[in-house]
Amino acid sequence: MRIRTFVYYFREAFLSIFRNSWLSLAAVGTVTISLLILGCSLLLVVNTDRLADQLESSLEISAFLKDGLKQEEIRELNDKIRFLPGVVQVRFISKEEALEEMRRSFGPRKEILDGLEGDNPLPDTFRIKTRRADQVVEVARKVASMDGVEDVRYGQGVVERLVVVTHWVRVAGIGAMILVGTAAVFLISTTIRLSVFARRREIGIMKYLGATNWFVRFPFLIEGMVLGLLGSLLAAALVYTGYLSLVEHMARAMPFIPLVSDGRVLFSLLAGLVGLGLFIGALGSTISIHRFLNV
Numbered sequence: 067m068r069i070r071t072f073v074y075y076f077r078e079a080f081l082s083i084f085r086n087s088w089l090s091l092a093a094v095g096t097v098t099i100s101l102l103i104l105g106c107s108l109l110l111v112v113n114t115d116r117l118a119d120q121l122e123s124s125l126e127i128s129a130f131l132k133d134g135l136k137q138e139e140i141r142e143l144n145d146k147i148r149f150l151p152g153v154v155q156v157r158f159i160s161k162e163e164a165l166e167e168m169r170r171s172f173g174p175r176k177e178i179l180d181g182l183e184g185d186n187p188l189p190d191t192f193r194i195k196t197r198r199a200d201q202v203v204e205v206a207r208k209v210a211s212m213d214g215v216e217d218v219r220y221g222q223g224v225v226e227r228l229v230v231v232t233h234w235v236r237v238a239g240i241g242a243m244i245l246v247g248t249a250a251v252f253l254i255s256t257t258i259r260l261s262v263f264a265r266r267r268e269i270g271i272m273k274y275l276g277a278t279n280w281f282v283r284f285p286f287l288i289e290g291m292v293l294g295l296l297g298s299l300l301a302a303a304l305v306y307t308g309y310l311s312l313v314e315h316m317a318r319a320m321p322f323i324p325l326v327s328d329g330r331v332l333f334s335l336l337a338g339l340v341g342l343g344l345f346i347g348a349l350g351s352t353i354s355i356h357r358f359l360n361v
Contacts, residue, residue: 071281074285075284075285075288076285076288078285079285079286079288079289079292080289080292082285082286082289083289083292083293089256090293093256093293093297094293094296094297094300095297096249096297097293097294097296097297097298097301097343097346097347098297098298098300098301098304099246099301100246100249100297100301100346101246101297101298101301101302101305101339101342101343102301102304102305103242103246104242104243104246104301104339104342105301105302105305105335105336105339106305107238107242107243108243108335108338109305109309109326109335110235111235111236112326112331112335113325113326114232114235114236115232115236116324116326125195125196125199125202125220126193126194126195126220127192127193127194127195127196127202127205127206127209127218127219127220128191128192128193128194128218128219128220129147129191129192129193129194129209129210129215129217129218130189130190130191130215130216130217130218130219131143131189131190131191131192131214131215131216132189132214132215132216133189135190135214139214140158140190140214143192143212143214143215144156144158144192146212147192147194147209147212150205150208150209151201151205152196152197152198152201152204152205153194153195153196153197153205154195154196154197155193155194155195156192156193156194157192157193157194158190158191158192159190159191159192159193160190161188161189161190164188164189164190164191165188168188189216192209194209199232202220203220206218206220252350256354282355283351283352283355283356286351286354286355287348287351287352287355289351290347290348290349290350290351290352291344291347291348291351292347293347294343294344294345294346294347294348294350295340295343295344295347297343297347298339298340298341298342298343298344298346299340299343301339301343302336302339302340305335305336305339306332306336309332312325313325313327
């Protein structure tokens, strides 16, 4: 009996899809376009996060120390900085090491720096890295207030802009997800509502004969999930092929901007799109049939 019931559910769902073929195609198309936009938005956010992580990993706070500090004072400063919230790395660069680094950066013209060994004008420095870019400003402010620190540099202006841009890209991605998800739910619920209306007499008889709400609801739930699944699979295929083509093109044209190509990340994102399509379809069906059954 249970198998026959499930067969009935699926038969009614697919019959309804074919009976309302144009509406079903419109619903699938809307889900496809919505999730395609959403997938592109998510890939943009993922790649922006990766770029932001790379920029953050290269961000350093340079704390220049006053001349004449004793080794004990330098060690105390090192300990204070290391235990600041957000600090993940502290590296001490002596003035001799700083001069040697400058020599290497000058390359063939390093002779310009000859003679500075005896009167090195460069200060001892702490190079500090934080866990996130938005922690740089606060850590720099605290380090600058410590005794023994002459000056602090961290790329003022660039860090603040980076934090703002990353924040707004994430907000835009979330906003796009909400908008396209709402549109897809609305169209699927409209499609299911028309299907319910066309079968209102049949449903009324079923209810009169004692059919439960779940018995009435299940075929429409399956219908919505099938529409959502078809749209999401099509969207996932388009996102996957389009993104792989973009990665190959960028690797040739602009190799200095590496896009995310980790298979696990892409699989998780595409699986999420398919799952979201199923959820959108189920939600649209639930909204429509719930309102009808309540009436």
